[in-house]
Amino acid sequence: MKRVVITGAGTVNALGMNVPDTLYAMREGICGIVPLEFRDVERLTIQIGGQIKGFDAQNAFSRHQISLYDRFTQFALVAAAEAVAQSGLDFTEELADKSGVILGTAGGGISTSDDNYRAVYEEGKNRVHPFVVPKLMNNAAASHISMGYNLRGPSFTVSTACASSNHAMAQAFEMVRSGMAPVMIAGGSESMLCFGGIKAWEGLRVLSRDACRPFSANRNGMVQGEGAGIFVFEEYEGARARGADILCEISGYAMTSDASDIVMPSKEGAARAMARALADAQVNPNEVGYINAHGTGTMANDKTECAAVIDVFGTHAKRLMISSTKSMHGHLIGGTGAVELLACIMALRDGVIAPTIGYQEPDPDCALDVVPNHARDARVNVALSNAFAFGGMNAVIVLKALQA
Amino acid sequence: MSTKDQVIAILADQAFLDPSDVSIDSTLEQLGIDSMGVVESIFVIEEAFDISVPFNANQPGISGFDITSVASIVAGVERLRAEQA
Numbered sequence: 001m002k003r004v005v006i007t008g009a010g011t012v013n014a015l016g017m018n019v020p021d022t023l024y025a026m027r028e029g030i031c032g033i034v035p036l037e038f039r040d041v042e043r044l045t046i047q048i049g050g051q052i053k054g055f056d057a058q059n060a061f062s063r064h065q066i067s068l069y070d071r072f073t074q075f076a077l078v079a080a081a082e083a084v085a086q087s088g089l090d091f092t093e094e095l096a097d098k099s100g101v102i103l104g105t106a107g108g109g110i111s112t113s114d115d116n117y118r119a120v121y122e123e124g125k126n127r128v129h130p131f132v133v134p135k136l137m138n139n140a141a142a143s144h145i146s147m148g149y150n151l152r153g154p155s156f157t158v159s160t161a162c163a164s165s166n167h168a169m170a171q172a173f174e175m176v177r178s179g180m181a182p183v184m185i186a187g188g189s190e191s192m193l194c195f196g197g198i199k200a201w202e203g204l205r206v207l208s209r210d211a212c213r214p215f216s217a218n219r220n221g222m223v224q225g226e227g228a229g230i231f232v233f234e235e236y237e238g239a240r241a242r243g244a245d246i247l248c249e250i251s252g253y254a255m256t257s258d259a260s261d262i263v264m265p266s267k268e269g270a271a272r273a274m275a276r277a278l279a280d281a282q283v284n285p286n287e288v289g290y291i292n293a294h295g296t297g298t299m300a301n302d303k304t305e306c307a308a309v310i311d312v313f314g315t316h317a318k319r320l321m322i323s324s325t326k327s328m329h330g331h332l333i334g335g336t337g338a339v340e341l342l343a344c345i346m347a348l349r350d351g352v353i354a355p356t357i358g359y360q361e362p363d364p365d366c367a368l369d370v371v372p373n374h375a376r377d378a379r380v381n382v383a384l385s386n387a388f389a390f391g392g393m394n395a396v397i398v399l400k401a402l403q404a
Numbered sequence: 405m406s407t408k409d410q411v412i413a414i415l416a417d418q419a420f421l422d423p424s425d426v427s428i429d430s431t432l433e434q435l436g437i438d439s440m441g442v443v444e445s446i447f448v449i450e451e452a453f454d455i456s457v458p459f460n461a462n463q464p465g466i467s468g469f470d471i472t473s474v475a476s477i478v479a480g481v482e483r484l485r486a487e488q489a
Contacts, residue, residue, distance in 0.1 A: 045456075205443050205461045221462045263440065299462045 003236035004176045004251075005402065006345065007089070007244040010082030012075045013227030013329045013339050014050035018082055022339070023346050025328065026354040027375045032329050033212065033223050040195040046207045049193050050225025050330025068131050069144065070109030071191035075228035075335075076141035077148065080185060084149060087232040088244060089183065091149050098181050100153035101142045102172040103230075104164025104188035106334030107197060108157075109136030114196035141189050145230075153181045162294070163389035164188055164334035165229065169341070170253040170395050176233050183235070187338035189228035198224065204263070206298050212331070214295035214324035214356050215302050215370040217363035222296040225330025229338025248348045249400045251382075252281025258392025265301050265388050270294075270308035273394035274384065278312070281382075281398035285313045288320050289380030290347040292340045293370075294388045295324020295356065296331055303365035305386065310368075321378065323356040323371040337387040341397070344383040348401040353378050407485065408478045410452060415474060418445045428475045435474075442471055449477075455484045 011018065014032030015025035025032065036049045057066055057074050069077065091099065112135045119125045134140060139157040146155045154175060158168040165188025172186030192198070201207055201224065208221035239246055254276030258269035278285055294305055302324075310317045325343045332339055343354040352375055359372035385397045405413070408428070416423040419435040426435060432442060439461060446457045446469075457480070458468045469484075470476035 203443075203447065205446075205459055208460075208462070219462065220460055 001177050002179055003249060004173050004233055005236045005239050005249050006231050006247040007234045007239050008083035008085070008087030008232035009247060009342060009345060010079035010086070011227065011229045011339055011342060012052060012055065012078050013229070013332065014052055014225055015329050017055065019342060022342055023350070026325060026343055026346060027352050029355045029357045029374055030328060031357055032225070036193060036198070038194055044195065044198050044202060046198055046202055046209060048209070048223055049198070050223065050332070051193050052226055067129070068135055070112045070135045070140060072105055072107070072109060072189045072228070073141040073144055075191060075226070076103060076189035076230060077144055079187065079189070079228040079230040080145045080148070083185070083230045083232050087234065089232060091151065095182060096150045096152055098153040099151045099183040100155040100181055101145045101151055101185040102156060102158065102168045103142040103186070104158045104160070104166070104168035104334045104338070105138050105141065105190055106159055106161050106164050107190060107192040108138035109140060110192050110197050111194040112136040114194045117196070145185055151185065159334065160393045160395070161389035161391055162331065162333055162336060163387035163393050163395045166337035166385065166387035166395035166397055167255060167393070169231070169338065170255060170397060172233050173250045173253060173397070176235055182238055184233045185230060186233050187228065187230035188335035190332045190335035191226045192224060192333055193226045208297060211358045212297040212327045213358040213360060214293065214297045214327055215306070215363060215366040216359045217361035219297045219299065219302065222298055222326070223330045225326070225332045225336070227329070227332055227339060228335050229341060231338070231341065246402050247345050249402050250397065251283065251400045252398040253277050253396060254280055255395045257394070260392055263390050265304040266392060267304050267308045267311065269392055269394050270305055270386070270388050271311040273396040274308065274312045274386065277384065277396040277398050283382050283398055286316050287382045288313070288384055289378065290344065290353055290383040291320060291322040292343045292383065292385045293322050293324045294386045295326055297324070297326060301388065303363070305388065306366045306368055317368060321353050321369050321371050321376065323354055325354050327357040337385055337395070341385050344385050344399045347380045347383050348399055351377055351379055353380070407482050411449065411478045411481055412474060414448050414452060415445055415477070418448070426474060428478070429473060431473050432471060449481060453481060453485055455481070455488050457484060
């Protein structure tokens with residue numbers, strides 16, 4: 001089996017248009033959740049979200065490209081450009097022949113669907129733009145990245161709701177580890193902040209109207225976000241040979257299914273995912289210093305996740321740090337694990353633990369060190385990224401600081 | 405049909421019971437309506453009475469709409485109908 005490292009990272013999200021700005025915001029505990037702005041927003045009861053303001057698509061892309069790129073594709077392409085540039089990789093014919101792209105998304109081009117349904121149903125139009133289908137399809141972002149870098153190996157899109165990008169990154173990791181691909185571009189992208197996207201979520205009555213306060217006793221739900229996180233996963237020996245700057249090592253993962261309820265989380269499913277990920281990474285639970293929680297800010301998720309952490313880590317659960325950066329960037333659904341992986345990299349590489357902001361009242365059901373409100377300096381050698389999706393589909397990734 | 409009878413009919417339908425088997429003092433738990441069933445019942449109530457029910461599944465206790473029993477739901481619907489008329 002090959003060792004796998006991350007040599008490039010890129011993002012666009014409510015905290016920043018790139019990785020340095022995002023990590024700065026995470027260190028400072030800045031909240032990217034703002035009043036939503038889009039057509040018909042006044043008809044929604046939910047008025048806040050981690051919406052990206054000031055993203056200049058006109059400047060980043062040509063008019064022809066914009067006619068083909070839904071916002072989720074635009075985010076993915078901008079993030080991929082940052083990640084590939086940082087990696088310093090030159091995708092030669094031979095390398096590109098075997099390298100691919102695996103991304104997660106839940107909604108795909110949902111705003112394209114929304115706009116065009118509005119045109120035909122509400123406005124009574126009988127004609128839509130010819131590129132509606134290639135623009136809205138869930139694999140559009142992965143396809144455009146593969147085209148942009150001439151990547152001709154395995155590429156596809158994974159859709160497992162809130163765990164999409166963790167499932168995508170786990171799969172990409174496995175391909176590099178097994179030797180199937182020397183390099184994989186992996187991550188996720190989401191842009192669900194449109195009238196139809198939020199209206200659908202309103203129906204479930206699990207969104208907060210004021211803030212995302214994970215683990216706080218007065219938490220009242222999740223807040224949606226948008227954006228992308230994209231990484232370059234590379235086989236370690238190759239990365240070392242070319243002198244790449246290695247951000248961290250990926251040392252294992254696990255995926256489990258609750259097989260119980262379509263929306264309610266299961267402690268057992270989450271615990272099995274964490275325990276198996278540690279076993280896959282050959283890591284002792286006591287070595288884990290930080291967990292980037294799924295931490296949605298709903299009553300059900302946060303207490304279930306904390307109980308699962310206690311099951312897996314025992315007495316060490318009280319010593320490790322666990323935070324939810326969704327409090328800052330919102331829940332990016334299919335892209336969330338990818339943006340949250342940045343917090344794990346910051347912990348391993350910079351020794352800075354991103355906080356859970358908006359924390360106001362201790363909850364006895366979430367009595368762990370949730371790094372409330374302020375970032376913390378700490379040495380961490382192993383970090384976990386949790387994602388537990390609707391549908392009971394879980395994916396946990398284990399990252400390690402690079403040790404030669 | 406009175407508000408009470410309509411609410412009972414909606415909850416009975418959700419619980420797969422005959423309306424005559426739903427007493428005004430029943431709790432939703434006794435009727436076998438789980439959290440998803442609660443959210444769905446509130447949606448049906450909103451549609452039937454053309455009202456907006458303030459209900460957050462994360463804070464059922466302090467949502468301003470008491471779902472502890474059939475009686476409390478009927479009272480809540482009557483209040484909202486008067487307020488939102």
